Amino acid sequence: xxxxxxxxxxxxxxxxxxxxxxxxxxxxxxxxxxxxxxxxxxxxxxxxxxxxxxxxxxxxxxxxxxxxxxxxxxxxxxxxxxxxxxxxxxxxxxxxxxxxxx
Amino acid sequence: xxxxxxxxxxxxxxxxxxxxxxxxxxxxxxxxxxxxxxxxxxxxxxxxxxxxxxxxxxxxxxxxxxxxxxxxxxxxxxxxxxxxxxxxxxxxxxxxxxxxxxxxxxxxxxxxxxxxxxxxxxxxxxxxxxxxxxxxxxxxxxxxxxxxxxxxxxxxxxxxxxxx
Numbered sequence: 001x002x003x004x005x006x007x008x009x010x011x012x013x014x015x016x017x018x019x020x021x022x023x024x025x026x027x028x029x030x031x032x033x034x035x036x037x038x039x040x041x042x043x044x045x046x047x048x049x050x051x052x053x054x055x056x057x058x059x060x061x062x063x064x065x066x067x068x069x070x071x072x073x074x075x076x077x078x079x080x081x082x083x084x085x086x087x088x089x090x091x092x093x094x095x096x097x098x099x100x101x102x
Numbered sequence: 103x104x105x106x107x108x109x110x111x112x113x114x115x116x117x118x119x120x121x122x123x124x125x126x127x128x129x130x131x132x133x134x135x136x137x138x139x140x141x142x143x144x145x146x147x148x149x150x151x152x153x154x155x156x157x158x159x160x161x162x163x164x165x166x167x168x169x170x171x172x173x174x175x176x177x178x179x180x181x182x183x184x185x186x187x188x189x190x191x192x193x194x195x196x197x198x199x200x201x202x203x204x205x206x207x208x209x210x211x212x213x214x215x216x217x218x219x220x221x222x223x224x225x226x227x228x229x230x231x232x233x234x235x236x237x238x239x240x241x242x243x244x245x246x247x248x249x250x251x252x253x254x255x256x257x258x259x260x261x262x263x264x265x266x
Contacts, residue, residue, distance in 0.1 A: 004108050009149070010212040012112045016119050016138075018205035023123035026197045028186045031128040031174055035135050038166065039119055042142055045154070052227075053149040054218035061232045062240045064154045068161050069247045073254035075166045079173045080261040086177055095187050 009050035017043035030085070030092045034078050041071045108148060114141040126184060132171050139163045150222060153232040 016039060023036030045064045052060025086092055118138030122131045143158035225231045236244055 002105070004104050006215065006218055007212055008108065008112075009145070010215070011209045012115065012145070014205050014208040014212065015116055016142075018201040018208075019116070019119040019123060021204070022197060022201040025201070026189070026194070027123060029128055029184070031170070031177075032122070032131055035122055035128070035131060035170060038162075038170075039122065039135060039138065042139060042158075042162065045158075046142060046145065049146055049149050049151045049154055053151065053222065056222050056226070058227060058232055058235050059239075061151055061154050061227055062236045062243075064151075065157060065232070065236065066240075066243060066247055068157055069251060072161060072166055073250055075169055076254050076258045077261070079169060080258040083173065083177070084261055091183065092177065092179065093183075093186065 006050050006054040009053075010047060013043045013046040013050065016040075016046070028094045030082055030094055033094065034075070034082070037078075038071060038075065041067055041074075104148065108145065111141040111144045111148070114138070115145070126186070128179075128184075129171065129174050132167060132174060136163055136167050139167065149227075151227045153227055153229045156229070 020036045020040035020043060023039070024033050027033055027036070045067050048060035048064045048067070050060075052058055052064075082092065085097070089097065091097065115138045118134045118136075118141065121134035122138065125131045125134065139158065139162045143155050143163065146155040146158055
């Protein structure tokens with residue numbers, strides 16, 4: 001266990017991001033897909049903060065704050081759409097929502 | 103010491119993320135995600151990002167996850183609605199392979215970043231200094247974000263109403 005460098009943080013962020021990508025690609029439950037997107041946004045935040053720490057500037061912290069604000073807006077609108085969808089179609093499975101396809 | 107804390111927090115974050123994408127019940131997944139987000143907050147603290155650490159706990163692990171968990175509980179899905187269509191093992195292997203290959207490539211590319219010293223000034227990442235930066239250099243993005251949040255609030259109210 002040597003010293004922790006920026007590469008460690010970036011590797012963790014890459015792993016978390018692609019676990020999120022896997023969730024979006026593989027899962028069919030819309031709630032889980034939304035939470036995977038939140039996970040991906042957090043992984044990106046980790047990259048910003050790690051670079052901010054290792055370049056000694058704080059711009060990354062401000063951008064991480066903006067990403068969090070956007071994630072909050074996304075979560076609110078996404079969940080409102082989800083509730084609407086469930087009210088009209090009584091499903092949260094992406095496979096059952098094929099109105100635009102057929 | 104930093105290494106031990108980092109590896110513990112990173113392990114919790116990765117396990118939480120893996121549980122999120124693998125558990126069938128979205129509520130269990132949400133709690134796994136909360137644990138991942140809290141350990142990410144610890145990693146932000148490890149990176150001297152005091153302001154982002156506080157926001158992560160308050161906004162992410164607090165507000166956003168409470169919103170998601172409330173929605174899951176309000177929808178009150180039964181077993182039948184939670185079933186996911188069975189997936190072919192080929193699709194599983196291809197998706198895992200694709201994600202693992204991409205993650206490996208990205209990590210390889212990150213390895214080319216030159217060694218950064220990481221000298222930081224006094225008060226780095228404190229609420230005061232980040233706030234001063236946010237309201238000087240980033241003033242216009244800050245105003246645009248407030249507009250985005252306003253539009254989101256109006257949009258959510260319109261969407262959630264039964265009839266317009």
